[in-house]
Amino acid sequence: MRYARIRDPAGSVRRGAYEDGTVTAGGETYDVDADAVDLLAPCEPSKIVCVGRNYADHAEELGNEVPDRPLLFLKPPNAVATPGSTVTLPAGKERVDHEAEIAFVIGEQARDVAAADAMDYVAGFTCLDDVSNRDDQNEEQNWVRGKAFDGAAPIGPCIADPEHVPDDAAVELRVNGETRQSSSRDYFMFSIPELVEEITTYMTLEPGDVVATGTPAGVGPLSDGDRVEVEVEGVGVLDHEVRQG
Numbered sequence: 397m398r399y400a401r402i403r404d405p406a407g408s409v410r411r412g413a414y415e416d417g418t419v420t421a422g423g424e425t426y427d428v429d430a431d432a433v434d435l436l437a438p439c440e441p442s443k444i445v446c447v448g449r450n451y452a453d454h455a456e457e458l459g460n461e462v463p464d465r466p467l468l469f470l471k472p473p474n475a476v477a478t479p480g481s482t483v484t485l486p487a488g489k490e491r492v493d494h495e496a497e498i499a500f501v502i503g504e505q506a507r508d509v510a511a512a513d514a515m516d517y518v519a520g521f522t523c524l525d526d527v528s529n530r531d532d533q534n535e536e537q538n539w540v541r542g543k544a545f546d547g548a549a550p551i552g553p554c555i556a557d558p559e560h561v562p563d564d565a566a567v568e569l570r571v572n573g574e575t576r577q578s579s580s581r582d583y584f585m586f587s588i589p590e591l592v593e594e595i596t597t598y599m600t601l602e603p604g605d606v607v608a609t610g611t612p613a614g615v616g617p618l619s620d621g622d623r624v625e626v627e628v629e630g631v632g633v634l635d636h637e638v639r640q641g
């Protein structure tokens with residue numbers, strides 16, 4: 397199954413079964429492209445835990461070493477952007493990049509979880525664009541300006557059950573229809589169970605929290621008016637636009 401959240405024509409938030417272009421909730425099927433229905437982010441994370449340099453080819457393209465344990469950073473709830481939204485890029489920056497990521501959503505509170513048990517805590521998968529302001533990222537240790545600005549985490553369009561997403565799921569990103577990133581879960585440096593164990597050694601993951609598993613090679617700059625699509629096999633397509641702030 398795949399699930400999405402919408403604001404229905406009466407203004408109520410509903411969660412329902414997602415099929416490309418439609419959400420069925422409370423016995424009604426809504427066309428998410430119709431003006432009366434807004435597709436929301438598929439969950440409301442208290443935090444998004446992001447993994448840096450989880451693909452060797454991306455570490456290489458930015459001139460970074462491959463780490464011996466996962467590089468972790470956070471995006472706060474203000475970074476969430478809904479499917480189909482327009483992300484305003486921070487003003488006056490030379491380079492703000494797209495980063496296609498396979499993300500997973502936590503289903504049960506998780507703390508000190510062993511890798512062997514990790515998948516019991518994963519509700520499903522979604523798509524995420526780790527929009528990254530390189531000007532500031534390269535100037536700061538904690539990447540707050542670089543990675544945590546409003547709208548820096550478009551997410552969606554749905555949450556797909558783990559059974560819906562193959563172990564070697566493909567991830568692709570297109571800008572204005574042109575493919576820029578193309579890879580798969582096969583190339584992760586750290587597996588999802590390893591990531592859950594490492595993260596929950598340090599912090600509690602709550603239901604609805606999101607872990608973004610890093611981006612493959614092919615990151616590149618965004619400019620005013622670009623339309624971005626992130627596609628994860630088994631999940632679907634997250635689209636968003638950008639405008640220059």
Ligand code: MG
Pocket residue numbers: 446447448495497526610611
């Ligand atoms: Mg990233």
